[in-house]
Amino acid sequence: MKNIVFIILVVAAALTGFRQTENRIITGTIIGGDDKLPVIGATISAKGTNIGTQTAVNGQYRLSVPESVKVLIVSYLGYETVEVKLGTSNLVNVTLKASNNSLNEVVVTGYGSTRKKDVTGAVSTISMDEVSVPAYNSSTPLAGRVAGVAIQGNPGSATTIRIRGIASTPNGTYGYVAPTQAPPDESYKGITDNTFNDARSTPLSTFSVDVDAASYSNFRRFINGGELPPADAVRIEEMINYFKYDLAGPTGNSPVAIHTELSSAPWNTSHRLLRIALKAKTIATENLPASNLVFLIDVSGSMSSPNKLPLVKASLKMLVDQLRPQDKVALVVYAGNAGLVLPSTSGDKKTTINNAIDNLDAGGSTAGGEGIKLAYKIATENLLKNGNNRIILTTDGDFNVGASSDDDMEKLIEKERESGIFLSVLGYGMGNYKDSKMETLADKGNGNYAYIDNITEARKTLISEFGGTLFTVAKDVKLQVEFNPAKVQAYRLLGYENRILAKEDFNNDKKDAGDMGSGHNVTAFYEIIPVGVVDEYISSVDPLKYQKPEITTPVVAVSNEMLTIKFRYKEPTSMKSQLSQVTVNDSPADFEKTSSDFRFAAAVAETGMVLRDSKFKQRSTFAQAISIAKAARGEDTEGYRAEFIRLIQSARLLAKTAMVKDEVEE
Known part of the structure; x- marks a missing residue:
């Protein structure tokens, strides 16, 4: 008996010794x-x-x-x-604690580190590069930590560091260190800022609404990585529309309400700033129509990194948690070939769906065109006549096999959307990220486009904004503004450069435009130069030689109306649009007395202009945007506005490091 007890004690001790931490x-x-x-x-x-x-x-x-x-x-x-x-x-x-060796203060040299105020002599700048710091004899190791990157080097050895803005002076070579996590093979559509239009010769401004917000989360990824985003990655309308605003929803049968607010522009107080805000009706989740979803998942080799396919899996499982028994979901994957991983499955079979998601692995090239074709085929086979039919594409956008050009993709998506199946795109990752391609797919597919840089963004897009992401309440939404030349000399639309429409497109129901989902809000800003203001943006042309200008009666202000806004949209299943309109009087409020939403959105717009280094930024600065945003932060229960303030503060530091010559001369 004693032997048995002894053996039991020995085994227990052994098991305890091997217990997992x-x-x-x-x-x-x-x-x-x-x-x-x-x-x-x-x-x-x-x-x-x-x-x-x-x-x-x-x-x-x-x-x-x-x-x-x-x-x-x-x-x-x-x-x-x-x-x-x-x-x-x-x-x-x-x-x-705020760093005393922050980006705007530390200069890394080939023999140690110093402060910018101690650097003297003429400075010439060289573009960002990898620099091999030569061996040095100082007994102190080269060391520093800037933007989260440790810089280390041992005495007597060479050290290679990546720096932004090398500065050569008579006393040596200096530079500001900044990590570079956005390799040059990322692609963005070129953007040319909207210019000021003369209200007499061009009284109409027409554009399609945009509810995408991918540019903002991509901007956040760059800043958190210690880099300023490239100018073409900054789409001002998407920056503004990332945030929720306190807007009243529509009344009656209208799916969208229009709100306006007029004040001065903080970057030029002689100019007016007009905010047009739309609010789509909110439909309770239990009242939303049944969904027929197809997850189209890129499992090619480029998706293998942790911030791609693993994050895709976590994101989609969040969405699966929101599905109801009447909803259906299928999984299509594409790499070297496209294939059906899970046939259309009821939303209450969450274990089955999640297991299929968990079993996904990355590898192979990217047959994006074939994947999209198969996804539309599966969605068509399970089409819900009065339901929400949508493909959700998750990818880094790196299509390199099959129908891969933007033009090919546009034609494919435009053809398939006629079936009533919408396409939404969720972008992931960095390095080979193809923003231009994904924005094209979502625009042509009557869907929305979001960039998922972390699990918090996935939660915001797929849970907090579940209805707006998946359920359209108004499609082909267009705005047309007519400016009264008796009140307005010139005007400029901030952002929406790739959404501009011809004036004839407004009444053309065959012309595709943006869509709004349940609870979505959209904000657009116009900068207005009032009549009587002498301004550098007011220009003239010489009289015509071969034709006489039409004789027109001088414009007289017969009322206080500054402009009229016309709003056109279609019901989700209709092919015929409906029209509504509002007028705005020339009665601007003091900027400080406008709503916190107006001021905060203006701060976001100002930040976008500075990031783009827009020729129309005028007196815009990061410092002013920070000040305005802080004062207009409001309740901010979800913390996104506080995050924005942090990001601009970081952008301000990064912008200073990018201007090595100016900084060192201070």
């Missing part, structure tokens, strides 16, 4: 010590491991770490990196 869940909030705002996108990592996460909305994080981990490392652009010792509490809140 238990994890503890650490949670908390990261805030900035300078303004006490939550820091969104801060990195929290377990020291000595590759375990880490980022703060989400309201600066909150959750991290599972082994019991052996004793220290967390917290970092964010523009703040000092801190190490936090873990105690017995699983709640760890951190206040970050």
Whole structure:
């Protein structure tokens, strides 16, 4: 008996010795010590491991770490990196201190680091490059941490660092370090800023609405990676429309309500700034029509990185959680070939759907054209006559086999959308990201386009905005504004450059335009030069030689009307549009007395113009945009406005590092 007890004790001891290490869940909030705002996108990592996460909305994080981990490392652009010792509490809140060696202060040299104020002599700038720092004799190692990148080098050895803006002076070569996570093979459509139009010769402005927001989350990815986005990646209307605004919904049978607000432009107070805001009706989830969804998933080799296919899987499983028994979903994948992974399956069979998603692996080339054709075939076979029929494409946009050009894709999508099946596009990843191609697919497919840079964005797009993402309440939505030349000399539409329509397109029901989903809001800004203002943007041409101008009666202001807005849309299943209109009087409010939504959206627009270095930015600055956004932050229950403020602050620092000559001369 004693022998049996002894054996049991030995076995128990052995099992205890081989017990797996238990994890503890650490949670908390990261805030900035300078303004006490939550820091969104801060990195929290377990020291000595590759375990880490980022703060989400309201600066909150959750991290599972082994019991052996004793220290967390917290970092964010523009703040000092801190190490936090873990105690017995699983709640760890951190206040970050603004860095004294931030991007606008540190200069990395071939023999150490110094401050910009200590750099003297004439400066010439060279474009960003990888620079091999020669061996140096100082006993102090080359070291620095800028934008989250550690720069290290040992005495007597050469070190290669990536720097933004090399500056050569008589005293040596200097530069500002910035990580570069956007390789040159990403593609964006070129954008030429809308110019000012003369209200006499061109009184009508016509454009299609846009509810996409991909440009904003892509901008966030660049900034959090320590880079300013390329100008063509910044679409001002998508930056503005990323945010929710407090707008009243429509009354009666109308699917969309129109709101307007008029004030001065903060970047030029002699100009007016007009906000046109649309709010689509919100349909309760239980009242939404049944959905026939096809997930079209890119599983090619380019999707293998952690921020691509793994994030796609997590995103789609979030969407699956929202499905009802009356909804159906099928899975189509494409790599070297396209194939049906899961036939159309009821939304209540979540385990079956999630298992199919979990089994996806990346590999092969990208037969995007064949995948889209198969997805439309499956959607057509399961078409719901009065339902929501939609393909959801998840990809990095790197189509390289089959029908791959933008023109080919446009023709394919335009042909298939006539069946009533819409196409939405969710973009993922970086490096070979093809924004231009994905925007084209979504526009031509009567769908929306979002860029998913992290799991928080996936939650926002597929859960918080579930109805707006999937359920259209008004399609082919167009706006046409007629300006009264008695009140308006010239006007300019901010953004929407790729949505401009000919004036004749407004009444043409065959002309495709944007769509609005349940609960969606859309904001558009016009910058207006009033009559009587002497302005550099008011130009004239010489009299015509071969024809006489028509004799017109001088324009007289017979009323206080500044403009009329006409709004045209179709019901989701209709081919005939409906019209409504509103007028706006020349009665601007003081900028400080406008709504917080007006001011915040204006700050976003101003940021977009600075990021694009628009020739129409006038007195726009990051500093002014930050000040306006802070004052207009409002309730911000989800934390997105606080995140925006952080991002502009970081962009401001990055912009300073990009202007090496100016910074060093200060």
